[in-house]
Amino acid sequence: xxxxxxxxxxxxxxxxxxxxxxxxxxxxxxxxxxxxxLAVAARFxxxxxxxxxxxxxxxxxxTRVAGFHTWKSLGRSVKKGAKGIAILCPCxxxxxxxxxxxxxxxxxxxVGGFRIGYVFDLADTEGEDLPDDGIHVQHPVGVAxxxxxxxxxxxxxxxxxxxxxxxxxxxxxxxxxxxxxYAERTVTVKSTADRAGASKTLxxxxxxxxxxxxxxxxxxxxxxxxxxxxAFIVSAAWGLDTSSYSTGYLAGWSGGDVAAITATxxxxxxxxxTILEANESxxxxxxx
Numbered sequence: 329x330x331x332x333x334x335x336x337x338x339x340x341x342x343x344x345x346x347x348x349x350x351x352x353x354x355x356x357x358x359x360x361x362x363x364x365x366l367a368v369a370a371r372f373x374x375x376x377x378x379x380x381x382x383x384x385x386x387x388x389x390x391t392r393v394a395g396f397h398t399w400k401s402l403g404r405s406v407k408k409g410a411k412g413i414a415i416l417c418p419c420x421x422x423x424x425x426x427x428x429x430x431x432x433x434x435x436x437x438x439v440g441g442f443r444i445g446y447v448f449d450l451a452d453t454e455g456e457d458l459p460d461d462g463i464h465v466q467h468p469v470g471v472a473x474x475x476x477x478x479x480x481x482x483x484x485x486x487x488x489x490x491x492x493x494x495x496x497x498x499x500x501x502x503x504x505x506x507x508x509x510y511a512e513r514t515v516t517v518k519s520t521a522d523r524a525g526a527s528k529t530l531x532x533x534x535x536x537x538x539x540x541x542x543x544x545x546x547x548x549x550x551x552x553x554x555x556x557x558x559a560f561i562v563s564a565a566w567g568l569d570t571s572s573y574s575t576g577y578l579a580g581w582s583g584g585d586v587a588a589i590t591a592t593x594x595x596x597x598x599x600x601x602t603i604l605e606a607n608e609s610x611x612x613x614x615x616x
């Protein structure tokens with residue numbers, strides 16, 4: 329198990345930490361086990377931001393969801409009595425248009441409305457095992473570097489949010505380690521987590537606070553890639569190694585697409601520097 333340390337290398341810049349993160353994800357996602365996993369994962373639909381929200385509200389502990397027939401094609405069946413998760417399915421209408429000048433015809437598709445469809449979580453199915461993704465994430469354990477937790481709490485409060493610690497399966501926390509609630513202006517972190525893991529989680533949620541309020545994203549994966557990348561860099565600056573968790577987490581949310589992580593570099597580095605700077609003078613808050 330990784331144990332937190334308050335030391336850091338003075339040569340480790342945010343850019344270097346980001347490069348280390350990308351290298352770790354790339355090494356993981358080029359393994360044969362991961363590629364086998366992706367072949368199956370490709371059968372799962374990527375959901376819009378609205379449907380991701382609907383899934384989260386109805387089933388916050390959902391892991392992988394798919395429709396009845398998709399599960400069947402993967403050798404699994406939906407358990408009798410399982411409750412489906414309602415999502416919005418577009419009704420696509422096709423129209424043939426003839427060009428008045430050339431006489432050529434073309435077919436166009438447009439969304440003419442939506443209907444309610446249902447998907448089911450992996451836990452509500454049974455049958456053939458799905459391939460392992462090869463990822464076994466481990467939150468950092470032990471004590472956090474001196475001052476890290478208090479500094480991050482201060483950063484959250486500066487942004488107008490309140491930090492609260494809650495027990496497992498708290499109503500606002502659910503099954504997650506941390507969660508940001510924009511309407512309530514709160515950041516909730518699991519109180520049973522070791523201080524090292526809690527501090528990493530708080531850095532992740534602080535990134536959500538600074539980057540994602542009032543912004544719409546097509547996929548939740550983009551949001552999670554950005555937040556965890558910031559958390560990794562901020563933790564590295566404090567001397568807390570979170571690679572045992574962050575690389576697997578990012579591989580999962582990016583679908584193994586290292587380019588998707590690289591594309592967020594500028595936004596991630598800017599956010600990390602904002603967290604690490606004490607004030608407008610640019611003085612760092614982490615110990616040298």
